[in-house]
Amino acid sequence: MSEPSKSPDWLKPTPRGLYCEAGDFYVDPVYPVERAVITHGHSDHARAGHGAVLATPETLAIMRQRFGENAGGSHQPLAYGEAISLGGVDVKLVPAGHILGSAQAVLDYRGSRIVVSGDYKRRADLTCPPFEPQPCDVFITEATFGLPVFRHPPDTEEIDKLLHSLKLFPERAHLVGTYALGKCQRVITLLRRQGYEEPIYLHGALQACCKTYQDFGVELGALLPVLGTTKDELRGKIVLAPPSAATEPWARRLPDALVAQASGWMRVRQRARQRGVELPLVISDHADWDELLATIDEVKPGEIWITHGAEEALLRQAGLMGYRARALSLVGFEEED
Amino acid sequence: MKRFAPLLDALVFMPSRLGKLRLLREYFATTPDPDRGWALAALTGELSFSGVKSTQIRKLVQDRVDPQLFELSYDFVGDLAETVALIWPQKPGANYQPTLSDVVDGMASATRANAAALITGWLDALDATERWALLKLATGALRVGVSARLAKTALAEWSNVPIEQIEGIWHGLQPPYADLFAWLEGRAPQPERGNLPTFTPLMLAQPLEDEDIPKLDPAAYRAEWKWDGIRVQLVGRGGERRLYSRSGDDLGAAFPDLLAALHDDVVLDGELLVMRDGDIAPFNDLQQRLNRKTATPKLITDYPAWVRLYDILEEKGEDLRGLSFDERRGRLDRWYQAAPRPQMDLSPLLPFGSWDELSQMRDGARERSIEGLMLKRGDSTYVTGRPKGPWFKWKRDALTVDTVLMYAQRGHGKRSSFYSDYTFGVWRDQELVPVGKAYFGFTDEELRQLDKWIRDHTVDRFGPVRSVAPLLVLEVAFDSINRSTRHKSGLAMRFPRIHRIRWDKPAAEADQLPTLEKLVS
Incomplete structure (x- = not known):
């Protein structure tokens, strides 16, 4: 490792994203580029239209499913733990625990190491291997939930809330808003783990991602499309849909939908109420405040760069913990959960 | 607090009356005395302790959390009790977790000097939702959308005892209402009214x-x-x-x-x-x-x-x-x-x-x-x-006025996929000024038509609210209209409702503000 006083300068924030000049590639660029390393398949990290794309086989499959012909000129799969050299920069992808295929990009160049962690979480997820901390000189972290009010409760408690509500309101369909990629499949696996064996009904926009997960061997149990069902069939059943669907005419096909949403933002009541959510479920694929802090302490980086989220509070906290930290203020990252 | 906190939490989010009733019934059926009685007292506003001020709560948290991190968090969350509940550092396995009865008893006998220490101890022992419920209770600001009447209705539904019988003895009862619950569960006779100045349920027309x-x-x-x-x-x-x-x-x-x-x-x-x-x-x-x-x-x-x-x-x-x-x-x-x-x-x-x-x-x-x-x-x-x-x-027949639809807001619960709350205005010269808001008076079919019209004529959006092109005339009925400083038009209607949708009428022919002013009683 290099001396702590010298900040590595071979990876730079640019308007297109993090750029590595030595290897001539970007990590998670927000505009189409010649060569991209992609940490995971969410659309604010994986965009369409790049030339050469390096990512895990799962992430590449997700990009192909989402973007079709626009998924990139050429795809180079790199399995977890394997290394490759790009212009003298060693690139390795290690699990980030965020969604299927999500990886941290571990970059080594001339004796110093930068880890672009992408999005990550630390609690168990049946759809992907757990985050592996990598010692490094620079740890680039997200801060989506970088405020000490965000402490996600245990997933089991949140799933219990949903199962309890099904018992209390057996005549209502329970419409759970989830993002199509990641959250949807996570919620399904959590339900299955807690013994829920009924078919789970899907909005059309979620079906393709579920198929991709199943192709990679993730067990999701019986899934049925909402399309073609009757109102009576859906009473007391769980229906998953994108969060926006609850306010769209689509939702009227459900019997008296009880609107739930699975998201880390649900921790703040006002946010949940603004979105018309009746049953907030605090289930997130991002590290909460305690996980962010624990990760920093485990990785013990020489320096912390903060990409997107509540940078200010995490900067403050990193300072209190005795770390050198800076906010990168990258553009193009959406508030998602 | 194990049961009371999730109840409050669920009530806050439940928009429908039927849903709230079901939550309350389940709570009364599954929670033992005296906790359910204290919960009933809290919901009906019958708890009497002096409570703590939010400034005291703020001071407590500043002893535990970095002030800058607290301010950033408070800024984001917006509500003090909720910020404190969420940010309070966990002390796993710290203390005995207080029941609702413990909290009520403790608060009732607390002095100004020891109330803060008492609350600190409880905050350490509770989880985030319980801390939130505790702070709502301690600061006397439950605001979970449950009226005393609704709580009594839930008791009546749960026990199959007519609500009038409950109301008739209510004001002779004292929290935590052990005698009431014993009667409602058929374990004891109806509590005696005695010579107390209780309420006699009304005859209605x-x-x-x-x-x-x-x-x-x-x-x-x-x-x-x-x-x-x-x-x-x-x-x-x-x-x-x-x-x-x-x-x-x-x-x-x-x-x-x-x-x-x-x-x-x-x-x-x-x-x-x-x-x-x-x-x-x-x-x-x-x-x-x-x-x-x-x-x-x-x-x-x-x-x-x-x-x-x-x-x-x-x-x-x-x-x-x-x-x-x-x-x-x-x-x-x-x-x-x-x-x-x-x-x-x-x-x-x-x-x-x-x-x-x-x-x-x-x-x-x-x-x-x-x-x-x-x-x-x-x-x-x-x-x-x-x-x-x-x-x-x-x-007597309602008054009516022709207004122009200005804004529409999404409803809740059953209506969450519909724009069902309408703000309407009348003309003041060339400008529309809002004069009221209504969310009933139309049929389900009309709601569907209005929703479609609104989606097709949206000019701007603010969260759940859409601003629409000023083209649709709504005939609004109301009981009376008064002067009000709270509204831009200077008028406020009582019981406004959508009387007819005037698909046929040009918006320019809707009523003028002076026409409404003449109706002020």
């Missing part, structure tokens, strides 16, 4: 439909004005006095002047009004005195309270409800004449020969203080609830 009129014999009915105040019950019993709303809420603290004016053992049914020099003041004036914990001398002088009497239910311990209306009315007259009755008068009976004659009287009455007519059978006994036949209310 059915609306009179046009097709009912020919079936009714005019000679059998008595008519009186339906005054535009709020229905109340004034109770004197065993030297105690109370003023109750129609749902049995105790209004006495806001009307000490009325209580002081009553000296007899008597139960009276009447209309609460603000009266100045013999004239009934606008309903707005009455609202200045409602929903207050106390009344200042200035408020009492500026908004003089008055009760216009309709009926007498009890006199010197004698229950008069079994007598006919005519007999009761005679007793009321005699009681009223027997001594000076300050701040009260009798609602006069209106002689009439035929329904046509009465109908003309009703249409002729345009004073703001009159909502319409009440019809009561002369031989009707006083029966709790809303029986069909003995009493009718015959409201």
Whole structure:
């Protein structure tokens, strides 16, 4: 490792994203580029239209499913733990625990190491291997939930809330808003783990991602499309849909939908109420405040760069913990959960 | 707090009345005494401890959390109790987790000096939702959208005991209501009312439909004005006095002047009004005195309270409800004449020969203080609830105005996929000014059509609200309209509802503001 006083300068924030000049590639660029390393398949990290794309086989499959012909000129799969050299920069992808295929990009160049962690979480997820901390000189972290009010409760408690509500309101369909990629499949696996064996009904926009997960061997149990069902069939059943669907005419096909949403933002009541959510479920694929802090302490980086989220509070906290930290203020990252 | 906190949490998010009732029923059925009793007291506003100030809570958290991180968090969350509940550092396995009873007992005996330490200890032992519930309870700001009436309705549904029976003894009960729950579960007889000044559930009227009129014999009915105040019950019993709303809420603290004016053992049914020099003041004036914990001398002088009497239910311990209306009315007259009755008068009976004659009287009455007519059978006994036949209310026709739809907001629950709350305006010169908001009066099919129209004519969005092109005329019905400083137009409607959707009418032909101003009562 290099001396702590010298900040590595071979990876730079640019308007297109993090750029590595030595290897001539970007990590998670927000505009189409010649060569991209992609940490995971969410659309604010994986965009369409790049030339050469390096990512895990799962992430590449997700990009192909989402973007079709626009998924990139050429795809180079790199399995977890394997290394490759790009212009003298060693690139390795290690699990980030965020969604299927999500990886941290571990970059080594001339004796110093930068880890672009992408999005990550630390609690168990049946759809992907757990985050592996990598010692490094620079740890680039997200801060989506970088405020000490965000402490996600245990997933089991949140799933219990949903199962309890099904018992209390057996005549209502329970419409759970989830993002199509990641959250949807996570919620399904959590339900299955807690013994829920009924078919789970899907909005059309979620079906393709579920198929991709199943192709990679993730067990999701019986899934049925909402399309073609009757109102009576859906009473007391769980229906998953994108969060926006609850306010769209689509939702009227459900019997008296009880609107739930699975998201880390649900921790703040006002946010949940603004979105018309009746049953907030605090289930997130991002590290909460305690996980962010624990990760920093485990990785013990020489320096912390903060990409997107509540940078200010995490900067403050990193300072209190005795770390050198800076906010990168990258553009193009959406508030998602 | 293990059960109480999730209950509050679920109630906060549940928009529908039926959903709230189900949550409450389940809670009462599955929570042991005395916790469920204390929860009932908290929900019905019957808990009495002085509570802590939010500034004290703020101080507590600043001892535990970096001030800068706290400020950033508070900025994001917006609500102090919630910020503190979420940010409070966990102390796993720290302490004995207090029950709701522990918290209520502790708060009741806490002094100003030790309340903060007590709360700190509890915060350490509870999880985030429980901390939030604790802070809501301790600062006296539950606000979970449950009225006392709703809580009692849940008790009635859960136990299959009519709500009138619960209301009839409610004000003789004390938290945590062990005797009430024992009775509702069939383990004990109904708690004795004794000589306490409890509420007697009211007799209510059915609306009179046009097709009912020919079936009714005019000679059998008595008519009186339906005054535009709020229905109340004034109770004197065993030297105690109370003023109750129609749902049995105790209004006495806001009307000490009325209580002081009553000296007899008597139960009276009447209309609460603000009266100045013999004239009934606008309903707005009455609202200045409602929903207050106390009344200042200035408020009492500026908004003089008055009760216009309709009926007498009890006199010197004698229950008069079994007598006919005519007999009761005679007793009321005699009681009223027997001594000076300050701040009260009798609602006069209106002689009439035929329904046509009465109908003309009703249409002729345009004073703001009159909502319409009440019809009561002369031989009707006083029966709790809303029986069909003995009493009718015959409201005068609503006022209507043609407005233009300006904004639409998404509804909640069943209506969350519909734009169902409408803000409408009228023209002031070339500009539209909002004059009201309505979310009922239309059929499901019309709601579907309105929703589609709104989605097709949206010009701007703010969260759940859409601003629409000023093209659609809504005919809005309302009971009355008053001056108001709260609205840009300077007017506020009572009970506005969508009367008709005027798909045919050009927006430019909607009403002008001066037209509405002429309707101000």
